[in-house]
Amino acid sequence: MTSRVNWQAALDAAQKITQRWNQPGEPGGAITLFDSSTLRGEACGGLANLTTGEQFSIDSVVRYASVTKHIFAALALLRSHAGLSTDDPLGQHLPQLKGPMAKVTLGQALDMTGGLPDVRETLSLLGISVYNVTEADALIDFLATDGSLNFAAGTEISYSNTGYRLVETILKQKGILFEDLLQRHIAQPLDIAFHAPESWFDIVPNLVPGYWKSATGWKTAAAGLHLSASGSLTGSLRSLSSWLQSLLKDSGPGAGVLKHLSQPRFLKDGTPTAYGLGIAHSKIGGHQLVGHGGSHAGYKTYFLLHPELQMGAALVSNREDTASFTALLEVMSALLETPLPARSTSLKDGLYASKAEPYWLSVNNGVASYLGASENLYQAEDGSSVSLSAHLPMRLEMNGDAIEGEIGLARRFFAPIEANDCLNMIQGRWFHPESKAAFDIEGDELKMGIGPLRASGKLVPVGEGRLLVKMPDGPWEKSFCLYFQGYDVHLISNRSRVLIFRRDECRISWEPTA
Known part of the structure; x- marks a missing residue:
């Protein structure tokens, strides 16, 4: 592996990306290049605020989203003095959890092998919009009602935000707040403006709006879900770069963090994963990188670090359509003068x-x-x-x-797929007893919601009692499978596979009894 780096080529690649955002009336973002002590380059494009026309800069404050994860993991495990071990079962600290969820370890909850259903995706499958406001305690009660997992803990890896929410709840019950840890151990020592609001509607100084593009133009993004330490952090790209430099230096607030969080993690059968504790491993050629991305409605973030060469790059954006991981791979490829592998089209469409x-x-x-x-x-x-x-x-x-x-x-x-026509056997209402949610199948459409919020999606049979459906959810489109088994139907999506609806045979009558 060569140690040669080409800062100018990386800056050219970054500017090529940010220049695409320099369109009239469009949001944008910024990219920084840095070693452990110096900001080696920056590229900016687009607007920070479509109302005022303010240009995006590395000082624009955004939501980092899931880039929060590695910072929370570091504070919870290394700085909180809460006595937490990655081997502790969640139920040891949260006795309200039931079933297999209680047996998931803290390490599995943080390294994406726990099988924990993602709260946001589960709520979406119940018909609760991304815009609906939810509170922290109610969400924990919701998780504790069943305790089912997407898969047996330690048998595969699949992304979920829920583990970070649960570990944050453990700290809260001990009187330890993420925001306090953040200020004491990172923001104040580095003199940077990090904050961890708990809701989208909390006031964050200088926060720029996030945007998504609808059929009629750019819209301001919003989300009602209690943010949690899975993705609550806010700050500028300059502040994020300062923190990442601390990680590369392995000193000050960042001392020991990368080594601890990036240690190998394993499935139960000993298979190593490439995901640590809020830190993901990547490779470009022979170069070993670590980093993480973040995605909130209207915001995208990513960083990639080369610990051996003590250099890296970071990106933030206030536009939903930013492909942040792909963009930073291009920048790091240029920096390391190492081509990315060729795209593959060998799988048949x-x-x-x-x-x-x-x-x-x-x-x-x-x-x-x-x-x-x-x-x-x-x-x-x-x-x-x-x-x-x-x-x-x-x-x-x-x-x-x-x-x-x-x-x-x-x-x-x-x-x-070997599609078969099972629609005539599944018509009618299907009901989720625990949450009182329901949906109707009418012809080849699934309809969910009430009144003017009622949405529909076309059902596509894929054989053996399974149908796919896509439906709108704010700036996104949710895609899930209905898996029918007798009088039950399982709702399956990438991050949530635990909901079981049942046929509503009696069509509950609301007429008063005599």
Whole structure:
């Protein structure tokens, strides 16, 4: 591996990305390049505020979203003095948790192997909009009502925000607040403006709006979910870069953090993962990188560090359409003078499904979408198609007309769909007793919600009692599977696979009794 770096090539790549945002009346973002002591370059484009026309700069304050995770993990495990161990079962600290959820360890909750259903995605499947306001205590009560997992803890890796929410709750019950830890151990020592608001509507000094583009133009983004330490952090790109330099120096507030968070993690069978504790491992050629991304409605963030060479890059943006991981890979590729692997289109386009399982895979022009979550595919040396994601690793290849390989480090086999017409057997209302949520199947449409908030999506049969549906959810589109088994239907998406609705045979009458 060469240690040569090309700062000018990296800056040129960064400017090429940010210049695309220099369109009239459009939001933008910024990219920084740095070593452990010096800001080596910056590139900015677009607007920080579409109302005032303020230009985006590295001092524009944004929501970092899931970039928060590594900072919270560091504070909770290394600075809180709460006596937490990654081997502790969650139920040891949160006795209200039930079933298998209580047995998930803190380490599994933070390293994405715990199988914990993601709160936001679960609420979405119940018909609760991204805009609906939810509070922290009510969400913990909601999680504690069932205790089911997406998969047995330690058997695969799949992204979820819920583990960080639960560990933050443990600290709160001990009287320890994330914001206090943040100020005491990072913001004040580095003299940077980090904050961790608990709701979208809390006042954050100088926060710029996030935006998403609808069919009629740019819209201001909003979200009602209690933010939690999975993604609550705010700050500027300059502040984020200062913190990342502290990590590279391995001194001051960042002392020991990267080493601890990036230690290898394993599935129960000993299979190593590429995701640590809020830190993801990546490779470009022979170069080993660590980093993480973040995505809130209207905001995108990513950073990549090369600890051995003590240098890195970071990106923030206030526009929903930013492909932050792809952009930073291009910048780091230029910096290291190491090409990225070629994109792969060896998988045949189409819709595939597992046999006797509620799992599906869509392939379109080198992009694979598993349970609704998409990843770019690249050509591996062994000829297979791989993703570069640590939390959704894919290694797939064609087997005749089928696709086989690994997703999330679990073996998967997908065959072309064999659709059958089961719609006539599933018409009517389906009800979730625990939450009182319901949806109706009318013809080939699923309808969910009440009054003017009622939304619908077209059902696509994919065989063996399974139908796919896509529906709007604010700036996004939610994609999930209905998996029918007798009088039950399981709702399956990438981050939530625990909801079971039942046929409402009696169609509850609301007429008063005599």
